[in-house]
Amino acid sequence: MLFNSYEFIFLFLPFTFFIYFYLNKKHLTEVSKVFLVFASLFFYSWWNIAYLPLILVSMLVNYTIGKELSFHTKKQRTYSAKKLLTAGIVFNLGLLGYFKYADFFIQNLNRAFHSEVALWNLALPLAISFYTFQQIAYLVDSYRQETKEYDFLNYAVFVTFFPQLIAGPIVHHAEMMPQFTKLKNKVKNYYNITLGLFIFSMGLFKKVIIADTFAIWATQGFDIAKTLNMLEAWTTSLAYTFQLYFDFSGYTDMAIGIALLFNIKIPKNFFSPYKATSIQDFWRRWHITLSRFLKDYIYIPLGGNRKGDVRTYMNLFTTFLLGGIWHGAGWTFVLWGILHGFALVTHRMWQKLGFKMNTLLAWFITFNFINIAWVFFRALNFESAMKVLKGMFMGPLVFPSVLTNDVISLREWGLTLGNWSKLYGDESMMGLWFLAAFIVILLLPNSMQWKKKFKPNYFYMTLTILFFMSIFMLYRKSEFIYFNF
Amino acid sequence: MNLFTLIFKRIRLTYKQYLTILFSLLGMIVIIAISYVMYFSKHYPLPITNYISLDAKIKFIRENINVDEVDTLIVGSSLGLNNIQGVYLEKVSSQANHVLNLSVYGSAATEIEGLLELSDAFPNLKRIIYSAQYSDFPHEWYYDNYNPKLLVKYIRDELNPLEHFLLMFRACNNLFFCFKRQSEWQTNHMMKNKFTYLGFDSTGSVPLHIYGDDIIGHRWRGAQPNIQNPKSFEAVDRMSKRAYEKGIKFYLVQGPYRGPLVKKHQFVREALSHFERLNSKIMKKNNGAFLSLHKLLHLEDKYFADRTHLNDKGSILTAEAIGKFIDEKEK
Numbered sequence: 019m020l021f022n023s024y025e026f027i028f029l030f031l032p033f034t035f036f037i038y039f040y041l042n043k044k045h046l047t048e049v050s051k052v053f054l055v056f057a058s059l060f061f062y063s064w065w066n067i068a069y070l071p072l073i074l075v076s077m078l079v080n081y082t083i084g085k086e087l088s089f090h091t092k093k094q095r096t097y098s099a100k101k102l103l104t105a106g107i108v109f110n111l112g113l114l115g116y117f118k119y120a121d122f123f124i125q126n127l128n129r130a131f132h133s134e135v136a137l138w139n140l141a142l143p144l145a146i147s148f149y150t151f152q153q154i155a156y157l158v159d160s161y162r163q164e165t166k167e168y169d170f171l172n173y174a175v176f177v178t179f180f181p182q183l184i185a186g187p188i189v190h191h192a193e194m195m196p197q198f199t200k201l202k203n204k205v206k207n208y209y210n211i212t213l214g215l216f217i218f219s220m221g222l223f224k225k226v227i228i229a230d231t232f233a234i235w236a237t238q239g240f241d242i243a244k245t246l247n248m249l250e251a252w253t254t255s256l257a258y259t260f261q262l263y264f265d266f267s268g269y270t271d272m273a274i275g276i277a278l279l280f281n282i283k284i285p286k287n288f289f290s291p292y293k294a295t296s297i298q299d300f301w302r303r304w305h306i307t308l309s310r311f312l313k314d315y316i317y318i319p320l321g322g323n324r325k326g327d328v329r330t331y332m333n334l335f336t337t338f339l340l341g342g343i344w345h346g347a348g349w350t351f352v353l354w355g356i357l358h359g360f361a362l363v364t365h366r367m368w369q370k371l372g373f374k375m376n377t378l379l380a381w382f383i384t385f386n387f388i389n390i391a392w393v394f395f396r397a398l399n400f401e402s403a404m405k406v407l408k409g410m411f412m413g414p415l416v417f418p419s420v421l422t423n424d425v426i427s428l429r430e431w432g433l434t435l436g437n438w439s440k441l442y443g444d445e446s447m448m449g450l451w452f453l454a455a456f457i458v459i460l461l462l463p464n465s466m467q468w469k470k471k472f473k474p475n476y477f478y479m480t481l482t483i484l485f486f487m488s489i490f491m492l493y494r495k496s497e498f499i500y501f502n503f
Numbered sequence: 504m505n506l507f508t509l510i511f512k513r514i515r516l517t518y519k520q521y522l523t524i525l526f527s528l529l530g531m532i533v534i535i536a537i538s539y540v541m542y543f544s545k546h547y548p549l550p551i552t553n554y555i556s557l558d559a560k561i562k563f564i565r566e567n568i569n570v571d572e573v574d575t576l577i578v579g580s581s582l583g584l585n586n587i588q589g590v591y592l593e594k595v596s597s598q599a600n601h602v603l604n605l606s607v608y609g610s611a612a613t614e615i616e617g618l619l620e621l622s623d624a625f626p627n628l629k630r631i632i633y634s635a636q637y638s639d640f641p642h643e644w645y646y647d648n649y650n651p652k653l654l655v656k657y658i659r660d661e662l663n664p665l666e667h668f669l670l671m672f673r674a675c676n677n678l679f680f681c682f683k684r685q686s687e688w689q690t691n692h693m694m695k696n697k698f699t700y701l702g703f704d705s706t707g708s709v710p711l712h713i714y715g716d717d718i719i720g721h722r723w724r725g726a727q728p729n730i731q732n733p734k735s736f737e738a739v740d741r742m743s744k745r746a747y748e749k750g751i752k753f754y755l756v757q758g759p760y761r762g763p764l765v766k767k768h769q770f771v772r773e774a775l776s777h778f779e780r781l782n783s784k785i786m787k788k789n790n791g792a793f794l795s796l797h798k799l800l801h802l803e804d805k806y807f808a809d810r811t812h813l814n815d816k817g818s819i820l821t822a823e824a825i826g827k828f829i830d831e832k833e834k
Contacts, residue, residue: 212521215522474517475513482525491679492677
């Protein structure tokens, strides 16, 4: 079930909300948790019930291992505990590898050895990347004695809680479980409801109105056009850059808003990432819970920055390479991870050398690097990525015909004037969308800043209503991009 | 302090008050939206499919056609919608007494196959006339979000109130699209001299009143390339076979093509004969009938609105020829 669908907004969410709090009001707290788990699994199964056994098995295995691990005290971190943790991680990665990477592996094997091993054509179970990471974190935390013991029901609530089940944010056991057990959170909280509705409506607006509009142009350029001129190629890449941000941050806002209705605070995932002035800054603002996971469970265990410069660079690079692979089974994702790894290493060296850069220039370089790297992230294959990149850097330059009077003298230099965006139709309308998007990402407060400023007055009520009006444009009921990862 | 700040920012509400007012306003908006959708569905075609001419036709059938009486269906793209006047077919033929033109602008053969799933709405159907030309055959297209079973129930007015309500709201889930359709309806679809004209006659056909300056030059002068997708012929094969299995006679009618273009271009002649050859074969195999109006009528330019579309005078001649052909075949 999609957050941006009538069945979710008008049926599932109100029904779940009222039953949950009704049960709690009647002091049936355990029953309310059971209900929440069932509601979440129903939400999950709406796409395809075939995925349900997998998540149940995964939960059961991880809970059993986690519980076993948490029995060992610090002194008892014996060989057997380590072995158990390794087994748990191998189980999770094995699951992920089997469903997500098996065909990719076979394809490459076939290519390398000219063999013809048949592909398995496995469907990727929804949310597997997210719940697998969340549970790996749980196992490691259990091993580090950072989790308290909870029963399976609590664990099931932690893993399946529907606002964050499909595409995160990736949450820690320690930050969620106390919230589910706190008695205060069992009672309806009007402050959280008003705030939750505001944040949810903002996310809905970002997804339905902004992201889905840019999606049309991105799809046109990436998937339909055979060649692109320079402006078309830049339009395509920027359209995807905006689409991805508004889509994923819109989803996250909706998740945060829904969780707030249930008095649960889930961590922020975005903080104006396109305002970043360095690649390191970007990763502190983009998909924050993934960055946190990569840092805590890959970068630091690899040695972090404690083992000298070269190891630090290698660790950084490896972390982001793995981050790229996590996003998808394809060489374009690997390359995207490599690009970000290199960028982070370069930035680290730059800092080490004590160089400084003008803030505006730093932003410009960072934004463009991210924009270019997204081309690999979005393209279905290398050919498609190269088509866009070739257009961006070597495509013919066709200027909009409205500029005829201003730049006509440049014609002798090979400049073409005319319908530069044959691909997209209305140039002026599109220009306004891009301008608006730049204003939103660079000048306006982000949703987390809006959240802080929120007051129960008519201004915020008007905004909430206007954002909610997006439900009248749900015809493009498209899935969220991160559901694919 | 200005009025805006005073009203919007200074007046603080309790959270309970805030929620009460918010939900009241949202409730009102939803009620207004529901009322608008009901008004819209009464006066304009609901956007149920991705073709406005199909949406309009569904509305037309629900309001004007006795579905139990229909014995003859005309299907096709504009070459079905514009090129055969159902009224004249009824007049000429002794067999085709209740004609419905179900054609949809721009439909490919593969889409017509989907369109014919709506034939379940007409229990006394005896014949299907598919009017096409080779230019309908290059693409393998399918209707988006197309649910023929639901549409059959909708056409026959057999949806329960909840299903009907849901269909209306799914159709209008982009309210702004409905506003747009409403505002453009008169200018884009109710002006006789446009190729988007949707003023149906009593059988659902659309006679074109396009003459002189309203004729589009490049459509008049240029011939379409000879691209005929095997998938289109496969679709014809399946639909004619299915019709035969249901005891419905299937006619494939090849529309006229402007003579000067046929004379001028070798590839047009090849395209016409390829189209005729393959479809005749399919019709023979599935007990259907093939009729080339191009060969039969040799229409002059005065009957054409462009290279393949006929004007209202031309579409009478084709209807009469088809009527006679049907009578002959079903003697």
